[in-house]
Structure formats: C-alpha cells, structure tokens
C-alpha cells in the first residue's frame with residue numbers, strides 16, 4: 136500500500152492538474168509496434184566507455200519519465216544495454232540535466248538529509264532531481280566511483296560524475312541492470328524510465344544450449360501517474376505500452392518454430408511478475424537458463440517464472456510453428472496481500488510469426504567472450520561452505536489509521552524497529568571471509584522483496600523447508616502474512632562475504648521502491664580482513 140501525507144497529496148494533485156508537456160526524453164514507440172531490443176553498446180579492447188545524461192519528460196497525459204539519454208552519433212536513445220566481458224572496465228560518465236521538474240521546482244518533496252561523512256561526487260541536499268547509479272547484481276566494490284549509493288550524489292547542472300568499475304574476472308555471465316538509487320527518490324526516477332540492462336557476456340560458454348540462438352533483451356518497466364499515490368499503472372516492454380487497459384500489444388516477431396534466448400529484466404517499481412508464454416491460452420514450457428544474472432546449475436523447464444521487482448530471468452522460448460496459434464508473452468495476476476497493491480495480469484507482447492529479421496540495433500557485436508565454467512565463477516560451491524554466523528531479520532509495517540501502513544521496516548531480530556537514515560550506523564557488522572545464513576521473515580500483510588547489494592545469496596529454505604533448487608539470487612520475494620493463526624513466511628539465505636573486494640558499507644532493502652524510499656533499508660558493514 137502506498138501512503139502519502141495529506142499536504143503532500145494536495146500539492147501533488149494540484150501540481151499535476153495542469154500538465155505542461157516537457158520533452159527531454161526520446162519519443163517512446165507507438166503502441167502496437169514491433170518491439171526492438173534496446174540499443175546496445177559493447178566494450179572494445181576491454182573497456183566500455185559511455186556518457187549517459189539523465190533527463191526528464193512529462194508527457195501529455197501527465198506521466199513523468201526520467202531517462203538515461205545516450206547519443207549514438209545518429210540520434211539519441213535511452214537506457215542502452217551495456218555489454219561487457221568479464222575483466223572489462225566500465226567507464227561511465229553520468230550527467231544530471233533534469234530541468235523544469237515540476238516536483239523539484241515546487242519544493243514539494245521532503246528533502247532528505249545530506250549524505251554522511253566525506254561526500255562522493257557533488258555536495259548539497261538530495262532532491263528528486265539528484266541522481267546516482269546502482270549496478271544491480273554486480274559483485275563489485277561499494278566504493279566511491281564504484282557501486283556506492285549512500286554517499287554518491289550527482290546534482291542537476293553539475294559537471295557530472297565518473298564511474299569506473301572493473302567487472303570481476305570471475306563474475307557470473309548474465310543479465311544485470313542499472314538504475315538510480317538516491318534514498319527517498321529512487322521510485323520517481325525508475326518509474327517508467329531510468330533503468331537499463333547490463334550484460335556480462337559468456338552465458339553460451341557455460342550453457343551451450345543458448346549458443347547460436349537469437350537473443351532478445353526485454354526490460355519491463357512500470358509507470359504510475361504519480362508515484363506514491365495508489366492507482367492504476369501501466370507496464371511497458373522496452374518502453375512500449377503493454378496491453379493495459381486498451382492498447383494493442385507490443386509485437387514480438389519470431390520465425391516459425393524458432394528458438395530464441397530471452398533475457399528479461401523486471402525493472403518495475405513494485406510489480407511481482409509471474410511470466411508465462413501462452414499458445415492458445417496454454418502455458419508453454421520455458422527453458423530457464425539463469426536467474427538474477429547467475430547461470431543455473433542445470434537448466435530446467437518452467438511454465439511460470441516469478442520475477443520479484445528487480446529480478447531477471449534468462450530463458451529459451453520456442454515460437455509457434457504457424458500463425459494460426461495465438462501466442463502471448465504475459466504476466467499473471469499475483470496476490471501481494473491485504474495491504475499490498477494488486478499486481479494484475481497483462482499481456483506484455485503478442486508473439487507474431489514473421490520472417491523479417493528484426494536485428495537489434497547496436498554499435499558492434501561484442502568480441503567473443505573467454506571460456507568459463509560454472510565451477511570457476513563467484514559463489515561456486517557455496518552450498519558446501521559452513522556458515523560462520525546465523526542471523527534473523529524480519530519485514531514489518533506499522534499502521535497509522537485507515538490509509539494503510541505508514542512505516543516500513545526491515546529489522547535485525549532483537550534490534551529496535553527503525554527506518555533507514557543515511558547517517559545511521561550499520562545494523563550488521565561482519566568481516567571478509569564470513570559465510571552467514573540469514574532467515575528473513577515477513578511479518579507484514581504485504582509481500583516484500585529482499586535485495587542486498589554487492590553479493591548474490593543462495594536460497595536454502597522457504598518456510599523452513601529445504602528448496603529443490605538452491606539458486607543463486609540477488610532479489611527474492613517473501614510472501615505476506617495471512618494474519619493471526621498463520622505462520623510468517625520466511626526464506627533462509629546463505630550470504631557469502633568471502634570476497635575481499637566487496638569490503639565496506641552497503642545496503643540491503645525491500646525492492647518495492649516506495650518501501651525502500653520510505654526507509655525499509657539498512658546498512659551492513661563488511662570489515663576488511
């Protein structure tokens with residue numbers, strides 16, 4: 136449930152009553168058109184160097200969109216896919232050129248306190264027009280100019296900020312993504328806009344089943360008219376409106392009987408996506424290859440792949456053999472509990488048989504990735520490690536009346552419930568070398584999605600029972616509490632802090648972005664050895 140103060144609500148409603156379209160973001164594809172992959176940029180000679188400019192648009196219906204604009208030399212595209220090999224260097228310059236921002240100009244956002252300690256990047260107070268970047272899923276240092284989100288601040292109009300991130304040589308090949316992560320305002324910028332895919336090459340080396348298959352990159356985004364206010368939302372597939380409520384579906388072209396390798400990111404604010412491909416209403420088998428950018432130990436057939444917000448799935452889809460079959464890529468209904476928002480069934484795309492070659496636009500193909508085996512990537516053999524510590528954490532919500540929850544907490548069992556403050560001390564301190572088992576309960580009447588930066592974790596148990604597939608994840612759903620008389624749902628996760636390069640302070644939080652913005656987040660300190 137979304138909550139918002141009455142005064143804020145009043146200003147928001149008035150503020151958006153008279154919409155003046157502002158267009159700083161590229162035009163979005165027309166409903167019902169053929170879906171193209173995002174423009175992609177590949178590393179050359181071990182370096183991917185690019186400049187992205189954060190901008191802002193308000194469309195004629197009043198939807199706010201933030202965008203990572205990239206100049207291709209021909210035109211401007213948004214949120215390119217960044218493609219790197221393991222060991223490559225990502226050199227990303229981010230400029231914040233958000234202008235004419237209704238929300239910021241009217242001063243209606245609660246301003247957050249300045250980041251603590253020595254600043255990283257610009258100084259001043261974070262607002263909805265400030266930005267930074269989180270590289271979701273990458274197992275890289277939480278350092279300034281790396282994947283650091285608590286102190287890193289990029290202010291509108293400033294010269295910009297340089298990220299320099301080396302993809303570890305043993306990084307799992309797979310689909311990652313990047314998005315802004317300014318505490319208090321993340322949801323606004325991700326809302327239908329600022330989020331892009333990042334691919335670490337080499338999946339075909341681990342799993343030859345995908346070799347030679349045409350690859351598709353699909354980024355699913357969600358847009359609310361005004362984030363923080365409950366109401367209808369729209370899903371988009373690579374920025375094209377999905378079939379809700381009255382739009383023609385995006386068209387996904389496939390050749391008859393063709394197998395394709397789909398790499399799908401849930402870049403929504405808060406939508407849990409049970410993904411299916413249906414032929415004449417019957418769910419088809421999808422060959423699941425990887426989850427959250429981590430190749431599965433063994434590929435497996437699934438009819439429904441549940442992606443919590445921020446999660447990714449990579450799977451093989453086979454097209455129907457003839458055009459008389461109605462084929463759809465869709466998300467199912469997903470119940471999120473009495474205080475959760477409804478996550479509704481929607482067709483994300485119609486699969487249309489076509490012999491057109493719908494090649495993805497790109498600078499150039501990535502050079503071949505070096506060979507790699509499952510046994511040599513990060514977190515391999517984690518199931519055999521002995522945990523050094525056990526911890527218990529829980530999600531909870533506090534009510535303030537009939538309008539639903541007003542406080543969102545994630546708490547280490549035994550500590551006081553509190554919302555995140557940028558200058559808080561870490562609630563967990565551990566050290567490099569630790570392997571910990573965390574049991575995370577959901578005591579709220581709403582499903583939450585646990586995410587931790589810098590590492591993947593292994594799923595050991597769900598509701599106290601060992602799981603069949605001990606997948607490595609970076610985001611996982613924990614279903615809502617059904618109420619008195621029912622047990623809390625829980626997951627048991629193995630957290631791997633052995634890698635010395637991830638030493639430092641970073642965060643874990645709910646990936647329902649409103650919850651994160653309202654403080655369902657805390658810091659962990661991993662001390663160097």
Ligand SMILES: [Cu+2]
Pocket residue numbers: 582583584645646647650651655
């Ligand atoms: Cu949550």
